[in-house]
């Protein structure tokens with residue numbers, strides 16, 4: 001069991017989400033209860049169609065919940081109004097980078113800051129730092145079509161971090177990358193997380209990726225999603241690639257495999 005923290009970044013209380021349609025309703029999340037400690041890295045794994053993306057969308061305030069509550073940094077999450085496009089409390093990264101094709105790399109990262117109406121000096125300083133942090137120097141003037149998949153996803157992560165969100169949500173962010181690039185991006189993300197001290201909730205299909213990155217891995221059941229396993233990952237930090245070959249790592253991946261099959 002993960003101890004409950006006095007100051008959790010995220011709390012889900014009896015959270016249920018169902019989609020109501022003309023031909024009936026679909027219960028996707030069922031009475032979920034868990035919390036995520038501040039500055040921890042948590043991965044979420046589960047069957048496809050099980051409600052993982054739905055949970056992230058509910059946490060970001062993109063869809064309403066049917067029952068229960070989501071508390072982010074002590075305050076309940078409200079559904080975002082139509083015009084309020086960007087939200088400062090949560091940064092979200094999807095499987096596809098979703099960059100604006102007509103904007104340069106620099107302009108893509110600055111977009112949420114422009115919408116938030118920060119001063120040009122503040123925007124320039126933040127974007128500069130994010131370009132450094134994500135190792136994107138030299139590509140500031142490139143357009144999305146000129147970037148590799150990994151590079152574009154780095155831009156998406158930088159953009160999500162631009163408003164210094166309380167929580168970073170990542171929905172299978174490396175699913176479209178090849179195995180080697182996926183590993184590299186995982187290491188990169190871990191470095192950024194260590195440097196920025198962020199709370200991260202990331203959905204992934206890759207068990208090894210989840211074990212490598214996480215303090216804790218949550219396993220969802222089939223729909224309606226319930227928490228089947230809450231597995232602490234007590235591998236020492238800082239971690240490097242060698243940890244993947246340790247007996248402890250292998251035992252943890254086996255445990256997750258068993259829970260999912």
Ligand SMILES: Nc1ncnc2c1ncn2[C@@H]1O[C@H](COP(=O)(O)OP(=O)(O)O)[C@@H](O)[C@H]1O
Nearest residue numbers: 019026028047048049050051052053054055223
């Ligand atoms: N806006 C929606 N309206 C109706 N059904 C939806 C909507 N969004 C997702 N669903 C359904 O909810 C279920 C869970 O989807 P999702 O959260 O995307 O699963 P996962 O991310 O775990 O693969 C699926 O059956 C999907 O078809």
Ligand SMILES: [Mg+2]
Nearest residue numbers: 052053054171
């Ligand atoms: Mg999904």
